Amino acid sequence: MSGCRRWGAEVAAYLDGELDEAAGPSFDAHLPDCEACGEALEAQRALDVDLRSLPRIEPSPQFEAQFWARLARAEGEEPVRGWLHSWRMRVAEVAFVAAGVGALAWMVTQDDPRATQTTALLEKDWEIVAEGERFELLLDEDHELLWSLEVLEAWDGSEEI
Amino acid sequence: MGRGRNRLGAGRFDWGERVADPEADPDARLMLAFRAGDRAAFETLFQRHTPPLVNFLARMVRDRGRAEELAQEVFIRIYNARERYEAKARFSTWMFGIAHNLALNDLDRAWRKRERPMDDGAETRHADPGAGPEEQVDARRTSERLETALRGLPERQRAALLLRTNEGLGYDEIAEALGVSMASVKSLIHRAREGLSQKLREVGR
Ligand SMILES: [Zn+2]
Numbered sequence: 001m002s003g004c005r006r007w008g009a010e011v012a013a014y015l016d017g018e019l020d021e022a023a024g025p026s027f028d029a030h031l032p033d034c035e036a037c038g039e040a041l042e043a044q045r046a047l048d049v050d051l052r053s054l055p056r057i058e059p060s061p062q063f064e065a066q067f068w069a070r071l072a073r074a075e076g077e078e079p080v081r082g083w084l085h086s087w088r089m090r091v092a093e094v095a096f097v098a099a100g101v102g103a104l105a106w107m108v109t110q111d112d113p114r115a116t117q118t119t120a121l122l123e124k125d126w127e128i129v130a131e132g133e134r135f136e137l138l139l140d141e142d143h144e145l146l147w148s149l150e151v152l153e154a155w156d157g158s159e160e161i
Numbered sequence: 162m163g164r165g166r167n168r169l170g171a172g173r174f175d176w177g178e179r180v181a182d183p184e185a186d187p188d189a190r191l192m193l194a195f196r197a198g199d200r201a202a203f204e205t206l207f208q209r210h211t212p213p214l215v216n217f218l219a220r221m222v223r224d225r226g227r228a229e230e231l232a233q234e235v236f237i238r239i240y241n242a243r244e245r246y247e248a249k250a251r252f253s254t255w256m257f258g259i260a261h262n263l264a265l266n267d268l269d270r271a272w273r274k275r276e277r278p279m280d281d282g283a284e285t286r287h288a289d290p291g292a293g294p295e296e297q298v299d300a301r302r303t304s305e306r307l308e309t310a311l312r313g314l315p316e317r318q319r320a321a322l323l324l325r326t327n328e329g330l331g332y333d334e335i336a337e338a339l340g341v342s343m344a345s346v347k348s349l350i351h352r353a354r355e356g357l358s359q360k361l362r363e364v365g366r
Contacts, residue, residue, distance in 0.1 A: 009347070009348065009351050010347075010351075011351065012347065012350045012351035012354050013332070013347045013350075013351070016325060016332065016350070018331070018332045018347065040355075043354075043358050044354045044358070047354055047357055047358060047361075048326050048354075050303060050304075050307055051307065051322070051326045051327060052326060052327065053300075053304075054304055054307060054308070054327070055304065056212070056216050057215060057216045057219040057220070057225060057228070058212060058215065058216070059211055059212060059215045059229060059232070060225070060229065063211070063215070063229050063232075063233075064207075064208075064211075066229075066233065067207070067211075067233045067236060070233055070237065071236075071237060071240060074237055074240075074241075
């Protein structure tokens with residue numbers, strides 16, 4: 001196959017309907033007079049038929065299940081790191097609140113005029129902590145801070161604590 | 162630089178501005194739905210696109226098991242990219258672009274380690290076409306010669322031709338997926354077909 005200098009490289013695009021609008025009609029006009037282009041076109045067309053009739057390589061039966069398992073593992077890694085991180089943060093925050101509650105208790109016992117206001121503020125913070133963090137924060141009469149690990153143990157990992 | 166690493170960091174991918182209205186692409190709409198939190202949309206995309214993806218990758222890396230791992234990797238990346246996703250190209254073009262980059266990296270790595278097993282043909286051994294014995298043997302022989310010839314093509318030529326002929330992408334989409342110009346696509350496909358014809362003649366088609 002000697003090939004056609006003028007159009008040789010355009011045969012594939014012609015076959016694929018990808019010659020631009022100007023070139024398409026010119027190639028149409030050229031084709032009947034050029035044996036090389038005619039042969040190349042037929043060879044490429046036959047090759048395409050063979051390529052399209054190659055059996056499709058299908059995913060194996062376990063492919064999809066493997067993917068969802070892999071995705072679940074990939075998703076699982078993040079929350080686990082997040083959990084440890086936020087667990088430590090919680091301990092720090094609880095300690096901070098405990099210090100605040102201690103200060104409040106001190107002010108209450110000192111009959112400080114700011115005490116009522118501060119109590120309200122701390123109660124508000126307390127509620128946010130208790131609601132938002134889903135673990136119990138208990139304050140007993142001795143102003144000791146207790147918190148329950150039950151929620152952490154029962155936590156299913158679906159969201160950050 | 163118009164071309165560079167794509168936004169998944171997977172390598173060459175030219176987002177370009179070629180797609181007039183990517184949101185007209187139903188798959189791009191599914192991806193936008195997924196970005197908005199619809200997980201079922203992602204499952205639909207996975208089920209719809211992994212068969213052509215595995216088919217393409219298996220013929221790129223010439224190993225079906227590896228192709229499946231890479232196809233999964235493509236969808237993990239798509240999953241992770243959901244929040245950054247913008248419908249700037251057809252979904253399938255974007256997906257094949259990621260797949261192509263992963264396939265090239267995989268082939269590079271395998272080549273450096275000299276572990277490309279290949280030519281055992283196991284990954285492309287064909288199912289019974291259901292014809293009579295002689296026709297069956299002929300069909301299988303033709304397919305096997307073609308598979309062998311395909312394996313011998315340079316990677317980019319092989320990718321361009323497979324995306325065109327077996328997966329039905331347009332030249333503009335192939336250009337985006339491969340991160341090359343339209344003129345390069347035209348040339349890659351032309352050389353791929355010429356190269357294949359020649360290899361087939363050599364093995365006595
Ligand atoms: Zn000619």
